[in-house]
Each structure stands twice: as C-alpha cells, then as structure tokens.
Amino acid sequence: MRRSPRHAAVAVASGVALMVVLGGCGQVEEVDDPVVAVAFGEFLHWSELRQVVPVEAEGADSTAMAQRYINNWLREHALLHQAEQNLAGEQKDFDDQLQEYRKELLIYAYEEALVRQKLDTAVTEQEILDHYSANSPDLELKSGILRVRWSKVKEDDRRTLERLKGNFLSGDVERMREFEVWLAERGIPIMDRSTQWIGIEELREQVPLPPEQLSTTPAGGGRLFIKDGYDAFFVDILEHRPQGGPSPLELVRNDIRSIIINQRKLRFVERMREDIYREALERQDIRIL
Missing domain, CATH: 3.10.50 (Chitinase A; domain 3)
Structure with missing residues (x-):
C-alpha cells in the first residue's frame, strides 16, 4: 500500500526514534543531540526525550516510556498540521489573543505578588461592626x-x-x-x-x-x-x-471580613497603578508624541 508523504514522515520518524531508544536511554554520548522524531518539519531531539525518561529507568521500562512519549508527540503534531491546513487564516491566527493574554497574566501576577507583600489584612472588630451597621439591608437572610x-x-x-x-x-x-x-x-x-x-x-x-x-x-x-x-x-x-430579616453578626462575620479586605485590595491596586503611571511620566519613560 502506498503511503502519503505525511504518513511517510511519521513512519520514518518513528523508526528513527525506535532505533535510538533501543540503543539504551542511559548510554547516549553527549557529543551530539540527535533527532529522534520528525513531523512536518518539526524535530524532536534526544535532549527533550531524555528529560521525560527518568535516569534510573532501565531496559524495557525506559524503551516503553520513550516510545510512548514519541508516539504522543507525533500524534499531536499530525493533528496540529491537519488543523492548520484546514482552518481559515483568521481562525488560526491566535497571536494577538496570546499576546493580550500574556500581558494580562503578567500584570495580574505582579499585582497579586504586591498585594501579598504589602496589603494589610488585619480587620478590627469595630470595622466589622461598622460595616454590619452600614450594610444591613444587603445582609438579609435568604x-x-x-x-x-x-x-x-x-x-x-x-x-x-x-x-x-x-x-x-x-x-x-x-x-x-x-x-x-x-x-x-x-x-x-x-x-x-x-x-x-x-x-x-x-x-x-x-x-x-x-x-x-x-x-x-x-x-x-x-x-x-x-x-x-x-x-x-x-x-x-x-x-x-425569619427570611428577609437581618442576618446575625456571627453568621456573616467572615463574609464581612472578606469584603473589607477585598475593598482594601481594590483601592491598593488602583493606587499602585496610578503611582506607576505617574512615576513613568515623571521619568519620561512614557509620553505622548
């Protein structure tokens, strides 16, 4: 049966990988970093494979683990190639979305780290009582x-x-x-x-x-x-x-504490963002041209 170029690429890569694996996962010279699998121009190197096969694994175990990883890698790339070939350009162009997500993730991670370091999380009994008195309509019993x-x-x-x-x-x-x-x-x-x-x-x-x-x-x-x-x-x-009546303080104490801390967090983050923006303006790191 005649194989398509795609199947041939996968089959050849599997054969190459198998030969390398059978040669012993723990006994590879580090002079080189041979390719153990190829799929549509993408290469899987021995150094990557070695990271997922424990050093202590020997014999049949290491061979099976390596072959399983290679097979999964080939399957994933075959599916990815098929998707790229068949999806319209606008459907597979995720670069902008990924860039936007990366920015949001970085900002979120920085803000959370700063909050953990500097936010005061101590809430006094008087603060809880004040919030309870001022917001009793929002604390009705369901x-x-x-x-x-x-x-x-x-x-x-x-x-x-x-x-x-x-x-x-x-x-x-x-x-x-x-x-x-x-x-x-x-x-x-x-x-x-x-x-x-x-x-x-x-x-x-x-x-x-x-x-x-x-x-x-x-x-x-x-x-x-x-x-x-x-x-x-x-x-x-x-x-x-009864339903609709005021919640007892002891039932909502922890909720009130969380609300107070969350309000502090929002104010803290807002001030921090404003300070960073103002300082960047003063240093002329940012400006309107």
Missing part, C-alpha cells in the same frame, strides 16, 4: 434560621405523653427538670443547636415543623409539641429569625 433544642419521643401511653407535654410546655423550671430526667433515664437525647444557627429547612428534615406553628412563634422563641404518627417532638425554639 431563608429563616433558628437556635433550637429538640427531642423525639416514642411513647404509647397517652397519660405519660400528656404529662410530658404539660411539663415541657409549662415553662416551669422544676417541671422542665422532671421532663429532662425522664428523657435521660430512657437514653433519649436532646438535640442541642442552642449555640449554633440552623436553617428552618434543615430542621424540617428531622422535625415535621408545620409552617403555621412557626409563623406564630415570636422572635424570642417558644415551645412546640408536635405529634406525627407514633412520634412526638418536643421543640424548644430559643430564637427565630
């Missing part, structure tokens, strides 16, 4: 949250359940202690989210919380008894923040 404690009880005896319900809802300290002792004696845990906020939807995954009951619960909290089939839920809401 969904309701709670601080809450709850227990789930399975109890068939109606009178026992009524007594538990009465103790829990009474608000009396002694009766509440009696309720908690009853739970402890039976190994029933109290799920405590009193010091951490929990989203209403997250709580509903564990407690069948009716929306109408929650809507009548004051912001300062309240207690709910919920019967759901064989289960009874005792829910002690310590604090309730």
Whole structure:
C-alpha cells in the first residue's frame, strides 16, 4: 500500500526514534543531540526525550516510556498540521489573543505578588461592626434560621405523653427538670443547636415543623409539641429569625471580613497603578508624541 508523504514522515520518524531508544536511554554520548522524531518539519531531539525518561529507568521500562512519549508527540503534531491546513487564516491566527493574554497574566501576577507583600489584612472588630451597621439591608437572610433544642419521643401511653407535654410546655423550671430526667433515664437525647444557627429547612428534615406553628412563634422563641404518627417532638425554639430579616453578626462575620479586605485590595491596586503611571511620566519613560 502506498503511503502519503505525511504518513511517510511519521513512519520514518518513528523508526528513527525506535532505533535510538533501543540503543539504551542511559548510554547516549553527549557529543551530539540527535533527532529522534520528525513531523512536518518539526524535530524532536534526544535532549527533550531524555528529560521525560527518568535516569534510573532501565531496559524495557525506559524503551516503553520513550516510545510512548514519541508516539504522543507525533500524534499531536499530525493533528496540529491537519488543523492548520484546514482552518481559515483568521481562525488560526491566535497571536494577538496570546499576546493580550500574556500581558494580562503578567500584570495580574505582579499585582497579586504586591498585594501579598504589602496589603494589610488585619480587620478590627469595630470595622466589622461598622460595616454590619452600614450594610444591613444587603445582609438579609435568604431563608429563616433558628437556635433550637429538640427531642423525639416514642411513647404509647397517652397519660405519660400528656404529662410530658404539660411539663415541657409549662415553662416551669422544676417541671422542665422532671421532663429532662425522664428523657435521660430512657437514653433519649436532646438535640442541642442552642449555640449554633440552623436553617428552618434543615430542621424540617428531622422535625415535621408545620409552617403555621412557626409563623406564630415570636422572635424570642417558644415551645412546640408536635405529634406525627407514633412520634412526638418536643421543640424548644430559643430564637427565630425569619427570611428577609437581618442576618446575625456571627453568621456573616467572615463574609464581612472578606469584603473589607477585598475593598482594601481594590483601592491598593488602583493606587499602585496610578503611582506607576505617574512615576513613568515623571521619568519620561512614557509620553505622548
């Protein structure tokens, strides 16, 4: 079968590469830098191949690694050549785009290095409080949250359940202690989210919380008894923040800190750019002709 010039170039290059590889990856004289593969006028030299084959590799391993690299190199160049031959001039002319990208990358890398060296990232509590007060409309809750404690009880005896319900809802300290002792004696845990906020939807995954009951619960909290089939839920809401209300400071503290630092960074970069421009003008390194 007659080969095309392109296939011939690839085939010959593979043959040359194979002979060099079989000669031993670790035993090549450094007098020369022979070509081990060629594809459409582009050359792969032994020095390049040696960089990807570890010195400690021997025998069949080094041969296989070298041949794999050569084959990949040939495939890539065959594909690149085909693309260059078939794409219109304007489609393959990426020089301007690459130059623009290089400029942007250099500037970005320089600015980031300068920011890391010189930007003050310490944020005081007062700065956080000031930002929180000044931007409260932007810090509204996207969904309701709670601080809450709850227990789930399975109890068939109606009178026992009524007594538990009465103790829990009474608000009396002694009766509440009696309720908690009853739970402890039976190994029933109290799920405590009193010091951490929990989203209403997250709580509903564990407690069948009716929306109408929650809507009548004051912001300062309240207690709910919920019967759901064989289960009874005792829910002690310590604090309730509805959707659209202000976010608690502890929830947005880290976000505020990031915002403050980012604002500083923008101002720092803007000043730095202006200083560089002004100094270049003063030195007459740049000028309008």
